[in-house]
Amino acid sequence: MKDRRRTILEAAARVIARRGVRGLRVEELAAEAGVSKALVYYHFEDRAGLLRSTLEFIGARAERYTHRDPPAPQGVDTGARDPSPAAHGPGPVPHGPGSAPLHPGPARRDRASAPHDRGPGRGSALGELERRLLLELQDVPEIRENSTAWGELRAGAVFDPELREDLARVGVAWVREVADLLGQGSPAVPDAELVAAAERLTALLEGLSTRWLVGILPVGHARELMREAIAAEARRLDLPDRHTVCAAG
Numbered sequence: 661m662k663d664r665r666r667t668i669l670e671a672a673a674r675v676i677a678r679r680g681v682r683g684l685r686v687e688e689l690a691a692e693a694g695v696s697k698a699l700v701y702y703h704f705e706d707r708a709g710l711l712r713s714t715l716e717f718i719g720a721r722a723e724r725y726t727h728r729d730p731p732a733p734q735g736v737d738t739g740a741r742d743p744s745p746a747a748h749g750p751g752p753v754p755h756g757p758g759s760a761p762l763h764p765g766p767a768r769r770d771r772a773s774a775p776h777d778r779g780p781g782r783g784s785a786l787g788e789l790e791r792r793l794l795l796e797l798q799d800v801p802e803i804r805e806n807s808t809a810w811g812e813l814r815a816g817a818v819f820d821p822e823l824r825e826d827l828a829r830v831g832v833a834w835v836r837e838v839a840d841l842l843g844q845g846s847p848a849v850p851d852a853e854l855v856a857a858a859e860r861l862t863a864l865l866e867g868l869s870t871r872w873l874v875g876i877l878p879v880g881h882a883r884e885l886m887r888e889a890i891a892a893e894a895r896r897l898d899l900p901d902r903h904t905v906c907a908a909g
Contacts, residue, residue: 665703668693669717672710677808681711681816681823708822711813715826718809725795725803785844786899790890793838793865797872797886799879807869814866835859845899857893864889 671693675684686707690697704710796807817824838858843849868886871877877885894900 664695664699666717668695668700668703669714672714673718673721673805673809676714676812677805680812681820684711708820711816711820711823712826714809715813715823715830718806718813719830721802722796722806722810725806784900785841786890786894789838789841790887792841793861793886793890794883796865796869797879797883804873808873811866811870811873831862834862838862842893842897842899845894846897849897849899853897857897861889861893 668689671689672684675689675692679688684707686697686700689710690700693700700710704713796803813823814827817827835855835858838861839851839854842854842857843851865886868877868882872879872882
């Protein structure tokens with residue numbers, strides 16, 4: 661990605677997080693990015709193209725931080741804040757099916773041939789799923805901005821048919837990836853059940869994220885609710901508990 665193009669997309673994410681999709685003005689965006697309006701239109705043909713590219717940029721950024729540990733909040737001891745190993749993960753994760761919301765990712769893999777364990781210390785696929793979803797609920801600036809911008813784009817899509825199509829496509833990819841991770845724990849589970857579980861989990865995460873961002877839910881409580889939901893879906897699908905798998909491995 662060209663440096664100027666990336667600068668504009670970073671600025672667009674900030675402005676959308678601050679003012680919403682309807683509040684996005686090219687003049688303000690250009691000033692935020694430190695470029696001319698003409699340069700914005702040079703890189704993005706129109707407003708629809710800009711929003712589409714910003715959606716893709718936010719999704720790619722979310723995929724990056726859910727495949728590695730994000731920085732800890734300033735002055736906060738991450739381990740003390742959340743002692744669960746799955747909350748922060750064992751380190752960088754190889755590129756693969758992930759939290760993609762908003763997160764487009766690689767094509768679906770065959771569940772029957774997918775490894776049930778992602779390497780030494782990584783635990784079960786269920787543990788990896790928990791790790792990635794919980795990384796969406798981290799009180800650090802990049803993730804707050806990304807989550808806020810994603811929520812604003814989702815709300816804006818209600819009134820914008822073109823953006824609605826783009827968002828729906830990304831949402832389907834996210835559900836598919838979560839379903840694939842669930843399926844790694846038990847390839848015998850019917851695909852329809854995995855997809856239904858993935859739909860519930862991703863919808864819950866979006867709702868929890870919104871409540872956290874507006875101050876209704878403390879982030880720690882939102883994370884605990886997410887863990888409980890993942891455990892409930894695992895029981896529903898008769899998947900092995902991630903702690904049991906980690907201990908056995």
